[in-house]
Amino acid sequence: MIGETFVLKGNDSNNLIKENVSNLKVYSIDSVRVKHFFTEKVDYIIEGNKLRRTKNSKIPNFDEHVVVYNDDGTFTFNSFPRNPPLTIPFQLYADYDFSDFDSIYGNLDKSFLSEKLKNKIAKREKIKIGVIGTSITAGAHTLEQFYHNSDKDSYPYLIKKAIEKLYRNEVVITNYSQNGSSIDYLGDVFPTALKDNNDLMFIEFGMNDHIYSWWKSNLPNFELTMSNSVDRFKTHGIDVIMVGFFQQNQSWDLEFINSTIEYNQSLSNVSKKYNCYFADVNKEFSKYSQPKINQDFCGDFMHHPTSFGHLLYYKTIIPAFLKEDVNDGFIYNLVN
Template identity: 25%
Template sequence: MPSNRLARRIKTFARITSVFVLVVSGVATADEPPAPAWNYSAELMRPFWKGPVMEGESVLFIKDAGDGEARASVLFPIRKVLAVRDSAGAVTYEEGRDYLWKPGSREIVLPPGSRIVASTPAELRRPPKSQMFELTHRDGNGEIFFGAKLEYHALQTCITYAHDEGQWTAPVPMFDPKALPRTVKKLAGREPVSIVVLGDSISTGCNASGWAGAAPFQPGYPELVRRQLQERYQGEVNLTNLSVGGMDTGWALTMIDKVVEPHPDLVVVAFGMNDSAGRSAADYRANTEAVVARVRERLPDAEFILVATMLGNPAWTRLRHEAFAEYRDALATLQGPGVALADLTSIWARFLELKQDWDQTGNGVNHPNDFGHRVYAQVITSLLTPDEAKRSE
């Protein structure tokens, strides 16, 4: 286990992260009307690495310090831009008037007079100790701008475009019929399936638009997983989300009674962001392995998806950034019958090779935006969904 000093660091980091959640989470009252429903779209939920169209990829346009021109990059070279909208989906922008692009390029440029929001790098920083939390930039030049709810959402733009297939080079999830056979069988047979999610603030849905109560009202990834599986298999899928902001794998060990209470068929275990303040990969692995073992003592047929977390902002000094790959590799050693790995770490690493953290961040430091939550759900549901093309062969 961690040393006392290391344990204190982890607890302090967890407290900071949990305060993020407490500060921005409201309490609904009986008089409040229900939140508007998100419009489910099979196209939005199709894995981004499949097919010739990217749906709603988020970017944040940055103005050049020299010429003032604003630009952003997407993941794949563009064959044709199909739609450019604000993150709320309320405004559709016009090619030529609001944005320019060249076939074969990954870059989109904003001409003078564009209505699309653009920011300067300086606007994404704050003076030291000027925010509720100290988010010191690694270069020592002030702090990373923290978005408590939808501040980054308001600065980002969503791009739908056609591209050539087969361009994604990072690892992607592969459906294995032997990995989670009991859950898949129940889904395919349209039997009721119970899923428990145990994780940190990412798994509570933090910084998804639905979590913050604003358009387009997309829920966080756990509900997206439930909805996608229910739409795909046309059976009842029940979700119990036990996630709490600021928590880590040490806390997960205290939650076994709650995890087994709904008699889940599938348990999604999703930690790492808060552990990364200092917990070793060996301790992270041991805690996760113990969660699996203790649940199986009570529910021998339970199956598990272990989530290797997204990457936090590499410019944030609080994170031990190399821990994410170490944690992913540790989780990979736990794979076996009934235990699968959802590798968001490798996908986020590739994102950050092609783009900037601000393109898909929800809060500037350690949460995904709507696009990122969809990526989470796409990865997880791919482990439970046979590839239709291969099934038809």
């Protein structure tokens, strides 16, 4: 494992996602990509896969991350002064070896991708991938985006690295994503994506569509627009992979918890209708507690995944390109 993100709060312990860890390295990363390592027993104590700060630790204390809550226990987002504060300044990174592997099941030989694209992969031809979605796909609040205005930590570039290492194809990524966008943005991008001769499109919407009180009445339009867009891409010979979204911070006053489930189900419905691969991001993130998602896997404490959070997105997408079953250690090593 390289770069698992987490925070430590006061004297509380926090667990890594794997249980059988060894050769642990804990560090922070500054704005010029320099790693600053912390020392076991000086800055932190580790017991099994759980870490906690020492009394005189130099590790940032997440107790200092103060959110202003409303009387009903929710918070209202404010950009300046920012509420809730970003988690990035408090986050640590962990590199370690592990032996408790997850199984990853290959799907390349199934019918999700066209024979045309499979043949290009087999012949080591150049593959052009377009990605269209929200600020998540744009890489918002990953380390690279926050400090260097780059989307290179986002899941599309992890997929690029994996395909190039697995099959030796050249992979070109074009990221059409826009911060704050919703499903209607798909229609704006279609002519450009078509002109660019993409072989494959990743489509990631729902995180911005599912909030607000009218989410349920908007759901039919969401599914219809998604269906029409997928149909148009596939009619023009462009494969589609649909990317779901995870449960954002439940304390945000714009969040309606059931809508996460229903919008992801809508994405799944469309994927089945058009025989597209659906990356069930919510299923992967649901393995972890909501506080861990908010604090450890989000750079904004709300819904922007960290660079490690994008690794979890990648974990849900890469099976579409795997010929055989592997373990998660194998797929992580592809992008280290």
